[in-house]
Amino acid sequence: MLRIMEGSHAVAEAVKLCRPDVISAYPITPQTHIVERLAEMVADGDLESEYICVESEFSALSACLGASAAGSRVYSATSSQGLLLMAEVCFNVAGMRQPVVMSIANRAVGAPLSIWNDQQDSIALRDAGWFQLYAEDAQEISDFHFLAFKVAEDNNILLPGFICFDGFILSHTYEPVDIPDQESVLAYLPPYKPVNILDANDPMSLGMYATPDYYLEFRYEHDQAMKRAADALCKAGSEFEEHFGRNYGSLIEEYRMDDADFAYVAMGSVCGTVKDAIDEMRDDGKKVGLVRILSYRPFPEADMHRALSGIPVVAVLEKNVSIGSRMKGAVGPEVKDAIADSGVAVYSYVVGLGGRDIRKIHIRGIYEEAMKGNGNIFYGLREELL
Amino acid sequence: MSLNIGCAARPGRSQDNKTGSWRVFKPEFHYDLCTNCGTCQLLCPEGCIHKIDDNYIPDYSFCKGCGMCAEQCPAEAIVMIQEEK
Secondary structure: OEEEEEHHHHHHHHHHHHOOOEEEEOOOOOOHHHHHHHHHHHHOOOOOOEEEEOOOHHHHHHHHHHHHHOOOOEEEEEOHHHHHHOHHHHHHHHHOOOOOEEEEEEOOOOOOOOOOOOOHHHHHOHHHOOEEEEOOOHHHHHHHHHHHHHHHOOOOOOOOEEEEEEOOOOOOOEEEEEOOOHHHHHHHOOOOOOOOOOOOOOOOEOOOOOOOOOHHHHHHHHHHHHHHHHHHHHHHHHHHHHHHOOOOOOOEEEEOOOOOOEEEEEOOOHHHHHHHHHHHHHHOOOOEEEEEEOEEEOOOHHHHHHHHOOOOEEEEEEOOOOOOOOOOOOOHHHHHHHHOOOOOEEEEEEOOHHHOOOOHHHHHHHHHHHHOOOOOEEOOOOHHHO | OOOOHHHOEOOOHHHHOOHHHHOOEEEEEOOOOOOOOOHHHHHOOOOOEEEEOOEEEEOOOOOOOOOHHHHHOOOOOEEEEEOOO
Protein backbone atom coordinates (compact mmCIF):
# COMPACT_ATOMS: atom_id res chain seq x y z
CA MET A 1 0.00 0.00 0.00
CA LEU A 2 1.31 3.43 -0.89
CA ARG A 3 1.75 5.76 2.05
CA ILE A 4 3.07 9.30 2.11
CA MET A 5 6.00 9.34 4.49
CA GLU A 6 9.30 10.96 5.25
CA GLY A 7 12.34 9.18 3.80
CA SER A 8 13.74 8.51 7.27
CA HIS A 9 10.46 6.96 8.37
CA ALA A 10 10.41 4.78 5.26
CA VAL A 11 13.83 3.52 6.37
CA ALA A 12 12.57 2.87 9.90
CA GLU A 13 9.52 0.98 8.57
CA ALA A 14 11.76 -1.15 6.32
CA VAL A 15 14.19 -1.88 9.16
CA LYS A 16 11.28 -2.90 11.39
CA LEU A 17 10.14 -5.39 8.75
CA CYS A 18 13.68 -6.82 8.58
CA ARG A 19 13.26 -7.66 12.30
CA PRO A 20 16.83 -6.97 13.50
CA ASP A 21 17.70 -8.63 16.81
CA VAL A 22 19.89 -5.71 17.82
CA ILE A 23 19.97 -2.02 16.89
CA SER A 24 22.67 0.29 18.12
CA ALA A 25 23.14 3.82 16.86
CA TYR A 26 24.03 7.31 18.02
CA PRO A 27 21.90 10.20 16.76
CA ILE A 28 23.44 12.61 14.26
CA THR A 29 21.87 14.98 11.78
CA PRO A 30 20.46 14.07 9.24
CA GLN A 31 20.16 10.43 10.34
CA THR A 32 18.33 11.29 13.57
CA HIS A 33 14.72 10.69 12.48
CA ILE A 34 15.53 7.09 11.55
CA VAL A 35 16.86 6.07 14.95
CA GLU A 36 14.28 8.17 16.82
CA ARG A 37 11.50 6.31 15.06
CA LEU A 38 13.13 2.92 15.66
CA ALA A 39 13.61 3.74 19.35
CA GLU A 40 9.91 4.66 19.51
CA MET A 41 8.92 1.37 17.90
CA VAL A 42 11.00 -0.58 20.42
CA ALA A 43 9.69 1.48 23.38
CA ASP A 44 6.09 1.03 22.22
CA GLY A 45 6.54 -2.72 21.87
CA ASP A 46 5.96 -2.63 18.11
CA LEU A 47 9.45 -3.94 17.39
CA GLU A 48 11.10 -6.74 19.33
CA SER A 49 14.70 -5.61 18.99
CA GLU A 50 17.27 -4.89 21.60
CA TYR A 51 18.02 -1.18 21.25
CA ILE A 52 21.45 -0.48 22.75
CA CYS A 53 21.98 3.15 23.76
CA VAL A 54 25.63 4.16 23.54
CA GLU A 55 27.77 7.25 24.03
CA SER A 56 29.33 7.51 20.57
CA GLU A 57 29.28 6.13 17.05
CA PHE A 58 32.45 4.19 17.79
CA SER A 59 30.57 2.40 20.59
CA ALA A 60 27.46 2.00 18.43
CA LEU A 61 29.22 0.07 15.71
CA SER A 62 31.34 -1.81 18.26
CA ALA A 63 28.13 -2.97 19.96
CA CYS A 64 26.81 -3.98 16.54
CA LEU A 65 29.98 -5.93 15.79
CA GLY A 66 29.75 -7.86 19.06
CA ALA A 67 26.06 -8.55 18.60
CA SER A 68 26.60 -9.70 15.04
CA ALA A 69 29.46 -11.97 16.10
CA ALA A 70 27.07 -13.49 18.64
CA GLY A 71 24.75 -14.40 15.77
CA SER A 72 22.26 -11.53 15.69
CA ARG A 73 20.83 -9.66 12.74
CA VAL A 74 22.14 -6.16 13.40
CA TYR A 75 21.31 -2.68 12.15
CA SER A 76 22.79 0.78 12.58
CA ALA A 77 22.60 4.20 10.93
CA THR A 78 24.82 7.24 10.83
CA SER A 79 26.09 10.24 8.86
CA SER A 80 29.23 12.28 8.27
CA GLN A 81 31.39 12.72 11.40
CA GLY A 82 29.62 9.75 12.94
CA LEU A 83 30.68 7.48 10.11
CA LEU A 84 34.25 8.76 10.33
CA LEU A 85 34.30 8.03 14.06
CA MET A 86 33.20 4.49 13.14
CA ALA A 87 35.94 4.15 10.54
CA GLU A 88 38.15 1.78 12.52
CA VAL A 89 35.21 -0.41 13.48
CA CYS A 90 33.98 -0.40 9.87
CA PHE A 91 37.17 -2.12 8.76
CA ASN A 92 36.84 -4.61 11.63
CA VAL A 93 33.20 -5.45 10.89
CA ALA A 94 34.08 -6.08 7.26
CA GLY A 95 37.29 -7.98 8.00
CA MET A 96 35.42 -10.22 10.45
CA ARG A 97 32.84 -10.64 7.68
CA GLN A 98 29.85 -9.67 9.81
CA PRO A 99 26.72 -8.89 7.75
CA VAL A 100 25.81 -5.62 9.49
CA VAL A 101 23.57 -3.31 7.47
CA MET A 102 23.92 0.42 8.06
CA SER A 103 21.99 3.34 6.61
CA ILE A 104 24.08 6.36 5.70
CA ALA A 105 22.16 9.62 5.41
CA ASN A 106 24.90 11.24 3.34
CA ARG A 107 26.27 14.48 4.72
CA ALA A 108 29.33 16.64 4.11
CA VAL A 109 32.36 16.21 6.36
CA GLY A 110 33.96 18.97 8.46
CA ALA A 111 35.86 21.17 8.56
CA PRO A 112 34.29 23.54 7.70
CA LEU A 113 31.34 22.24 9.68
CA SER A 114 28.39 21.41 7.46
CA ILE A 115 25.25 19.48 8.24
CA TRP A 116 24.14 19.57 4.60
CA ASN A 117 24.35 16.94 1.93
CA ASP A 118 27.09 15.57 -0.21
CA GLN A 119 28.49 12.03 -0.46
CA GLN A 120 31.95 12.59 1.00
CA ASP A 121 31.27 10.51 4.14
CA SER A 122 30.53 7.15 2.52
CA ILE A 123 33.03 7.77 -0.29
CA ALA A 124 35.71 8.26 2.38
CA LEU A 125 34.92 4.72 3.61
CA ARG A 126 35.17 3.37 0.06
CA ASP A 127 37.93 0.90 0.87
CA ALA A 128 36.50 -0.38 4.18
CA GLY A 129 35.18 -3.52 2.48
CA TRP A 130 31.44 -2.83 2.81
CA PHE A 131 29.20 -2.89 -0.22
CA GLN A 132 27.72 0.54 -0.92
CA LEU A 133 24.31 1.08 -2.53
CA TYR A 134 23.12 4.57 -3.49
CA ALA A 135 19.37 5.23 -3.60
CA GLU A 136 17.60 7.77 -5.78
CA ASP A 137 14.30 8.08 -3.93
CA ALA A 138 12.52 7.03 -0.73
CA GLN A 139 11.14 3.85 -2.29
CA GLU A 140 14.62 2.70 -3.21
CA ILE A 141 16.06 3.49 0.22
CA SER A 142 13.35 1.41 1.83
CA ASP A 143 13.66 -1.48 -0.66
CA PHE A 144 17.46 -1.57 -0.46
CA HIS A 145 17.27 -2.59 3.21
CA PHE A 146 15.58 -5.91 2.38
CA LEU A 147 17.99 -6.43 -0.49
CA ALA A 148 21.04 -5.52 1.61
CA PHE A 149 20.26 -7.92 4.47
CA LYS A 150 19.56 -10.71 2.00
CA VAL A 151 22.89 -10.31 0.21
CA ALA A 152 24.94 -9.47 3.32
CA GLU A 153 23.76 -12.63 5.10
CA ASP A 154 24.27 -14.92 2.09
CA ASN A 155 26.79 -17.52 3.32
CA ASN A 156 28.64 -17.17 0.06
CA ILE A 157 29.07 -13.41 0.60
CA LEU A 158 29.04 -12.41 4.31
CA LEU A 159 29.83 -8.74 3.84
CA PRO A 160 28.41 -5.69 5.61
CA GLY A 161 26.67 -3.02 3.55
CA PHE A 162 25.93 0.70 3.50
CA ILE A 163 22.67 1.98 2.14
CA CYS A 164 23.53 5.52 1.14
CA PHE A 165 20.99 8.25 0.45
CA ASP A 166 21.30 12.00 0.32
CA GLY A 167 20.73 13.60 3.70
CA PHE A 168 17.76 16.03 3.89
CA ILE A 169 17.04 15.67 0.16
CA LEU A 170 15.81 12.13 0.75
CA SER A 171 15.87 11.70 4.53
CA HIS A 172 13.65 14.69 5.33
CA THR A 173 11.27 14.89 2.38
CA TYR A 174 7.90 13.18 2.05
CA GLU A 175 7.17 10.85 -0.83
CA PRO A 176 4.72 8.07 -1.57
CA VAL A 177 6.35 4.80 -0.52
CA ASP A 178 5.09 1.25 -0.83
CA ILE A 179 5.85 -0.53 2.45
CA PRO A 180 5.27 -4.28 2.06
CA ASP A 181 3.61 -6.47 4.66
CA GLN A 182 5.53 -8.62 7.15
CA GLU A 183 4.67 -11.94 5.47
CA SER A 184 6.09 -10.96 2.09
CA VAL A 185 9.26 -9.59 3.68
CA LEU A 186 9.72 -12.84 5.63
CA ALA A 187 9.25 -14.83 2.44
CA TYR A 188 11.95 -12.77 0.73
CA LEU A 189 14.26 -12.38 3.73
CA PRO A 190 14.22 -15.44 6.00
CA PRO A 191 15.81 -15.23 9.48
CA TYR A 192 19.60 -14.95 9.61
CA LYS A 193 21.55 -18.20 9.89
CA PRO A 194 25.07 -17.26 11.01
CA VAL A 195 28.12 -19.37 10.12
CA ASN A 196 30.32 -18.59 13.13
CA ILE A 197 28.81 -17.68 16.49
CA LEU A 198 30.63 -16.52 19.59
CA ASP A 199 29.65 -19.05 22.24
CA ALA A 200 31.19 -19.30 25.71
CA ASN A 201 30.63 -23.08 25.70
CA ASP A 202 32.48 -23.51 22.41
CA PRO A 203 35.06 -20.73 22.45
CA MET A 204 36.26 -19.07 19.31
CA SER A 205 37.93 -15.80 18.38
CA LEU A 206 37.13 -13.62 15.37
CA GLY A 207 39.46 -11.35 13.44
CA MET A 208 42.54 -13.00 14.91
CA TYR A 209 45.89 -11.60 13.98
CA ALA A 210 47.23 -12.73 10.66
CA THR A 211 50.98 -12.75 10.21
CA PRO A 212 52.56 -11.66 6.92
CA ASP A 213 52.18 -15.29 5.85
CA TYR A 214 48.35 -14.99 5.87
CA TYR A 215 47.16 -11.36 5.74
CA LEU A 216 47.38 -10.95 1.97
CA GLU A 217 45.20 -14.02 1.41
CA PHE A 218 42.52 -12.75 3.82
CA ARG A 219 42.34 -9.51 1.87
CA TYR A 220 42.17 -11.50 -1.40
CA GLU A 221 39.25 -13.56 -0.08
CA HIS A 222 37.49 -10.36 1.02
CA ASP A 223 37.85 -8.92 -2.47
CA GLN A 224 36.60 -12.15 -4.03
CA ALA A 225 33.51 -12.01 -1.81
CA MET A 226 32.85 -8.45 -3.01
CA LYS A 227 33.18 -9.66 -6.58
CA ARG A 228 30.58 -12.38 -5.88
CA ALA A 229 28.39 -9.74 -4.22
CA ALA A 230 27.90 -8.09 -7.62
CA ASP A 231 26.10 -11.16 -8.96
CA ALA A 232 24.34 -11.78 -5.66
CA LEU A 233 22.96 -8.22 -5.64
CA CYS A 234 21.65 -8.62 -9.19
CA LYS A 235 20.11 -12.02 -8.39
CA ALA A 236 18.49 -10.78 -5.17
CA GLY A 237 17.42 -7.64 -7.06
CA SER A 238 15.65 -9.71 -9.72
CA GLU A 239 14.06 -11.94 -7.09
CA PHE A 240 12.83 -8.74 -5.45
CA GLU A 241 10.47 -8.21 -8.38
CA GLU A 242 8.77 -11.59 -7.81
CA HIS A 243 8.00 -10.59 -4.23
CA PHE A 244 7.42 -6.85 -4.42
CA GLY A 245 7.02 -5.95 -8.10
CA ARG A 246 10.07 -3.71 -8.36
CA ASN A 247 13.21 -4.85 -10.13
CA TYR A 248 16.77 -4.13 -8.97
CA GLY A 249 18.40 -6.72 -11.22
CA SER A 250 21.13 -4.36 -12.44
CA LEU A 251 23.75 -2.35 -10.58
CA ILE A 252 23.26 0.51 -13.03
CA GLU A 253 20.21 2.22 -14.50
CA GLU A 254 20.33 3.54 -18.05
CA TYR A 255 18.08 6.48 -18.85
CA ARG A 256 17.54 7.49 -22.51
CA MET A 257 20.88 5.92 -23.45
CA ASP A 258 19.70 4.10 -26.62
CA ASP A 259 20.91 6.63 -29.20
CA ALA A 260 22.84 8.91 -26.84
CA ASP A 261 26.11 10.56 -27.87
CA PHE A 262 26.63 12.18 -24.47
CA ALA A 263 26.22 10.52 -21.09
CA TYR A 264 25.98 11.77 -17.55
CA VAL A 265 27.06 9.42 -14.77
CA ALA A 266 25.78 10.08 -11.25
CA MET A 267 24.69 8.45 -7.98
CA GLY A 268 21.78 9.22 -5.69
CA SER A 269 18.99 11.78 -5.64
CA VAL A 270 20.58 14.17 -8.16
CA CYS A 271 19.69 11.62 -10.83
CA GLY A 272 16.05 12.77 -10.67
CA THR A 273 17.12 16.29 -11.61
CA VAL A 274 19.45 14.93 -14.29
CA LYS A 275 16.59 12.92 -15.83
CA ASP A 276 14.37 16.03 -15.97
CA ALA A 277 17.20 18.03 -17.54
CA ILE A 278 17.78 15.25 -20.07
CA ASP A 279 14.10 15.30 -21.08
CA GLU A 280 14.35 19.03 -21.77
CA MET A 281 17.67 18.74 -23.58
CA ARG A 282 16.25 15.92 -25.70
CA ASP A 283 13.40 18.28 -26.68
CA ASP A 284 16.14 20.68 -27.83
CA GLY A 285 17.62 17.93 -30.00
CA LYS A 286 20.57 16.99 -27.79
CA LYS A 287 21.11 13.23 -27.63
CA VAL A 288 21.93 12.94 -23.95
CA GLY A 289 21.41 10.13 -21.48
CA LEU A 290 22.23 9.07 -17.94
CA VAL A 291 23.93 6.04 -16.45
CA ARG A 292 23.04 5.91 -12.78
CA ILE A 293 25.32 3.92 -10.48
CA LEU A 294 23.29 2.02 -7.85
CA SER A 295 26.27 0.14 -6.45
CA TYR A 296 29.58 1.93 -5.97
CA ARG A 297 31.06 -1.10 -4.19
CA PRO A 298 31.13 -3.57 -5.86
CA PHE A 299 31.79 -1.27 -8.79
CA PRO A 300 29.82 -2.45 -11.85
CA GLU A 301 32.72 -2.11 -14.29
CA ALA A 302 31.36 -4.55 -16.92
CA ASP A 303 27.96 -2.81 -16.98
CA MET A 304 29.63 0.59 -17.22
CA HIS A 305 31.82 -0.62 -20.06
CA ARG A 306 28.82 -1.90 -21.98
CA ALA A 307 26.62 1.12 -21.29
CA LEU A 308 29.25 3.73 -22.16
CA SER A 309 31.12 2.09 -25.04
CA GLY A 310 30.89 4.25 -28.14
CA ILE A 311 29.70 7.36 -26.24
CA PRO A 312 32.17 10.13 -27.18
CA VAL A 313 31.75 12.31 -24.08
CA VAL A 314 30.95 11.26 -20.50
CA ALA A 315 30.38 13.71 -17.64
CA VAL A 316 30.56 12.32 -14.10
CA LEU A 317 28.79 14.31 -11.37
CA GLU A 318 30.79 14.04 -8.17
CA LYS A 319 29.25 14.88 -4.79
CA ASN A 320 32.67 14.29 -3.29
CA VAL A 321 36.18 15.54 -3.81
CA SER A 322 39.40 13.59 -3.71
CA ILE A 323 41.69 16.48 -2.84
CA GLY A 324 44.81 16.47 -4.97
CA SER A 325 43.66 13.92 -7.54
CA ARG A 326 43.74 14.71 -11.25
CA MET A 327 40.04 14.19 -11.94
CA LYS A 328 39.03 15.72 -8.56
CA GLY A 329 36.26 13.19 -7.85
CA ALA A 330 36.46 9.57 -6.69
CA VAL A 331 33.95 8.14 -9.17
CA GLY A 332 35.34 9.51 -12.44
CA PRO A 333 38.61 7.54 -12.50
CA GLU A 334 36.69 4.28 -12.04
CA VAL A 335 34.28 5.16 -14.83
CA LYS A 336 37.21 6.01 -17.08
CA ASP A 337 38.94 2.78 -16.11
CA ALA A 338 35.78 0.74 -16.81
CA ILE A 339 35.35 2.26 -20.27
CA ALA A 340 39.08 1.67 -20.96
CA ASP A 341 38.98 3.58 -24.26
CA SER A 342 41.25 6.59 -24.70
CA GLY A 343 38.87 7.77 -27.45
CA VAL A 344 36.15 8.48 -24.89
CA ALA A 345 36.43 11.79 -23.07
CA VAL A 346 35.53 11.22 -19.40
CA TYR A 347 35.30 14.32 -17.22
CA SER A 348 34.49 14.70 -13.55
CA TYR A 349 32.55 17.67 -12.17
CA VAL A 350 32.70 18.29 -8.43
CA VAL A 351 29.29 19.76 -7.74
CA GLY A 352 26.83 20.39 -4.94
CA LEU A 353 29.28 19.96 -2.07
CA GLY A 354 28.07 20.90 1.41
CA GLY A 355 24.43 21.01 0.36
CA ARG A 356 24.63 23.45 -2.55
CA ASP A 357 21.61 22.86 -4.78
CA ILE A 358 22.19 21.20 -8.13
CA ARG A 359 19.61 22.51 -10.60
CA LYS A 360 18.72 21.66 -14.17
CA ILE A 361 20.59 24.77 -15.34
CA HIS A 362 23.76 23.32 -13.79
CA ILE A 363 23.22 19.98 -15.52
CA ARG A 364 22.92 21.83 -18.83
CA GLY A 365 25.97 23.95 -17.99
CA ILE A 366 28.04 20.85 -17.36
CA TYR A 367 27.07 19.61 -20.83
CA GLU A 368 28.36 22.87 -22.34
CA GLU A 369 31.64 22.62 -20.42
CA ALA A 370 32.16 18.97 -21.40
CA MET A 371 31.50 19.71 -25.08
CA LYS A 372 34.23 22.38 -24.88
CA GLY A 373 36.58 19.78 -23.39
CA ASN A 374 36.59 21.56 -20.06
CA GLY A 375 36.39 18.98 -17.30
CA ASN A 376 37.85 17.64 -14.06
CA ILE A 377 36.85 20.86 -12.36
CA PHE A 378 34.75 22.21 -9.51
CA TYR A 379 31.52 23.32 -11.17
CA GLY A 380 29.43 26.24 -9.93
CA LEU A 381 32.14 28.08 -8.00
CA ARG A 382 31.17 31.56 -6.82
CA GLU A 383 34.03 33.38 -8.47
CA GLU A 384 33.35 36.53 -6.42
CA LEU A 385 34.47 34.67 -3.30
CA LEU A 386 37.77 33.49 -4.72
CA MET B 1 46.15 -22.92 8.83
CA SER B 2 43.13 -22.69 6.57
CA LEU B 3 41.56 -19.31 5.85
CA ASN B 4 38.47 -19.43 8.07
CA ILE B 5 36.05 -16.69 7.07
CA GLY B 6 36.58 -13.56 9.14
CA CYS B 7 39.80 -15.04 10.53
CA ALA B 8 37.75 -17.05 13.02
CA ALA B 9 39.89 -19.31 15.16
CA ARG B 10 39.47 -21.98 17.81
CA PRO B 11 41.83 -21.89 20.84
CA GLY B 12 45.39 -23.01 20.13
CA ARG B 13 45.56 -21.72 16.59
CA SER B 14 48.41 -19.35 17.47
CA GLN B 15 50.62 -22.43 17.08
CA ASP B 16 49.97 -22.08 13.35
CA ASN B 17 51.88 -18.80 13.32
CA LYS B 18 55.46 -20.01 13.00
CA THR B 19 57.32 -16.96 14.26
CA GLY B 20 60.76 -18.49 13.67
CA SER B 21 60.98 -16.66 10.35
CA TRP B 22 61.20 -13.34 12.25
CA ARG B 23 64.63 -14.35 13.65
CA VAL B 24 67.87 -12.62 12.71
CA PHE B 25 70.11 -14.04 15.48
CA LYS B 26 69.78 -17.66 16.49
CA PRO B 27 70.63 -19.02 19.97
CA GLU B 28 73.19 -21.80 19.76
CA PHE B 29 73.14 -24.12 22.79
CA HIS B 30 76.45 -25.56 23.99
CA TYR B 31 75.47 -28.59 26.03
CA ASP B 32 79.07 -29.20 27.21
CA LEU B 33 78.73 -25.98 29.30
CA CYS B 34 75.04 -26.35 30.23
CA THR B 35 74.32 -27.05 33.91
CA ASN B 36 70.67 -27.92 33.28
CA CYS B 37 69.54 -25.09 35.59
CA GLY B 38 66.45 -24.36 33.44
CA THR B 39 66.81 -20.54 33.50
CA CYS B 40 66.50 -20.36 29.70
CA GLN B 41 63.20 -22.25 29.72
CA LEU B 42 61.87 -20.13 32.57
CA LEU B 43 62.69 -16.81 30.89
CA CYS B 44 61.97 -17.57 27.24
CA PRO B 45 59.18 -15.05 26.33
CA GLU B 46 57.97 -17.29 23.53
CA GLY B 47 57.82 -20.42 25.72
CA CYS B 48 59.55 -22.39 23.05
CA ILE B 49 62.43 -23.99 24.99
CA HIS B 50 61.49 -27.52 25.93
CA LYS B 51 63.24 -30.05 28.17
CA ILE B 52 63.64 -33.14 26.08
CA ASP B 53 65.37 -36.04 27.88
CA ASP B 54 68.09 -34.18 29.80
CA ASN B 55 68.62 -31.25 27.48
CA TYR B 56 66.91 -27.88 27.04
CA ILE B 57 66.11 -27.65 23.31
CA PRO B 58 64.76 -24.54 21.57
CA ASP B 59 61.97 -24.95 19.00
CA TYR B 60 63.40 -22.90 16.15
CA SER B 61 60.06 -22.83 14.32
CA PHE B 62 58.86 -20.38 17.02
CA CYS B 63 62.12 -18.87 18.43
CA LYS B 64 62.18 -15.17 17.39
CA GLY B 65 65.85 -14.81 18.34
CA CYS B 66 65.27 -12.23 21.12
CA GLY B 67 68.43 -13.38 22.94
CA MET B 68 66.91 -13.42 26.43
CA CYS B 69 68.16 -16.98 27.03
CA ALA B 70 71.72 -16.17 25.98
CA GLU B 71 71.76 -12.94 28.02
CA GLN B 72 70.58 -14.67 31.20
CA CYS B 73 72.28 -18.09 30.99
CA PRO B 74 74.43 -18.30 34.19
CA ALA B 75 76.79 -20.80 32.51
CA GLU B 76 77.14 -18.71 29.32
CA ALA B 77 76.24 -21.86 27.43
CA ILE B 78 74.08 -20.04 24.84
CA VAL B 79 75.60 -17.91 22.06
CA MET B 80 73.67 -15.77 19.57
CA ILE B 81 74.92 -16.26 16.03
CA GLN B 82 73.71 -14.41 12.93
CA GLU B 83 71.69 -16.67 10.69
CA GLU B 84 72.30 -17.07 6.98
CA LYS B 85 69.02 -16.89 5.02
